[in-house]
Amino acid sequence: xxxxxxxxxxxxxxxxxxxxxxxxxxxxxxxxxxxxxxxxxxxxxxxxxxxxxxxxxxxxxxxxxxxxxxxxxxxxxxxxxxxxxxxxxxxxxxxxxxxxxxxxxxxxxxxxxxxxxxxxxxx
Amino acid sequence: xxxxxxxxxxxxxxxxxxxxxxxxxxxxxxxxxxxxxxxxxxxxxxxxxxxxxxxxxxxxxxxxxxxxxxxxxxxxxxxxxxxxxxxxxxxxxxxxxxxxxxxxxxxxxxxxxxxxxxxxxxxxxxxxxxxxxxxxxxxxxxxxxxxxxxxxxxxxxxxxxxxx
Numbered sequence: 001x002x003x004x005x006x007x008x009x010x011x012x013x014x015x016x017x018x019x020x021x022x023x024x025x026x027x028x029x030x031x032x033x034x035x036x037x038x039x040x041x042x043x044x045x046x047x048x049x050x051x052x053x054x055x056x057x058x059x060x061x062x063x064x065x066x067x068x069x070x071x072x073x074x075x076x077x078x079x080x081x082x083x084x085x086x087x088x089x090x091x092x093x094x095x096x097x098x099x100x101x102x103x104x105x106x107x108x109x110x111x112x113x114x115x116x117x118x119x120x121x122x123x
Numbered sequence: 124x125x126x127x128x129x130x131x132x133x134x135x136x137x138x139x140x141x142x143x144x145x146x147x148x149x150x151x152x153x154x155x156x157x158x159x160x161x162x163x164x165x166x167x168x169x170x171x172x173x174x175x176x177x178x179x180x181x182x183x184x185x186x187x188x189x190x191x192x193x194x195x196x197x198x199x200x201x202x203x204x205x206x207x208x209x210x211x212x213x214x215x216x217x218x219x220x221x222x223x224x225x226x227x228x229x230x231x232x233x234x235x236x237x238x239x240x241x242x243x244x245x246x247x248x249x250x251x252x253x254x255x256x257x258x259x260x261x262x263x264x265x266x267x268x269x270x271x272x273x274x275x276x277x278x279x280x281x282x283x284x285x286x287x
Contacts, residue, residue: 001276006227013234013265021258028255041249081196097252099244102198106250 233268
């Protein structure tokens with residue numbers, strides 16, 4: 001069913017997957033501290049992950065309700081067509097995203113929680 | 124275009140639409156939003172190996188436009204067209220080269236389909252961060268494309284015998 005040259009394609013794609021997965025893992029390893037929300041490429045607002053809160057975004061394309069809870073964020077409700085944004089697992093690591101394509105909305109974790117801690121505490 | 128080929132294209136388009144509908148009904152969920160089985164691609168790959176290229180393109184575009192209007196929305200059409208046309212171009216070229224088997228061509232098509240969709244998604248939301256889904260989407264394209272290629276490989280001899 002598969003021939004030898006198919007295997008070359010599989011291996012080539014597998015290498016690309018491995019490299020991009022490693023790159024993504026390196027980028028997303030730290031817990032973030034802020035959420036940046038962009039709609040249609042423009043900044044909508046920034047919210048701290050440390051505060052438990054609910055952010056409701058009402059734009060001309062529709063509304064999304066984002067819940068921030070114990071340092072993680074998830075989409076609780078949305079009136080978009082596919083509801084894929086509500087299917088994302090809660091995000092907390094820097095670089096992780098929740099995307100609502102119909103509403104052109106991107107929620108992105110930024111910053112580094114650990115970097116805000118002081119390096120040295122002088123007594 | 125003969126009457127027979129018009130009827131054949133219509134039949135395959137209708138079948139691809141049914142597959143698209145069935146897929147929309149069953150919530151296949153693999154953990155990453157947007158990952159789908161791609162059942163209608165069974166028709167695309169099968170048509171690629173039995174019909175002239177322009178008819179395959181016609182079936183593909185008709186299917187995507189009709190399914191998007193019936194069960195989806197306009198933004199869904201944009202993503203489907205980007206993925207569907209890119210994967211078809213890649214598959215037509217690879218098939219012409221005769222390097223790969225049916226399953227191999229379908230596999231490459233599945234991967235390029237997801238690349239096309241991701242590229243449009245990056246353009247629409249104007250945020251490069253979405254590219255982090257590349258590894259997951261490539262892997263799913265590899266698996267689903269391979270599965271569909273294997274299926275067509277098995278089904279095609281049966282349909283050839285029935286003088287379809």
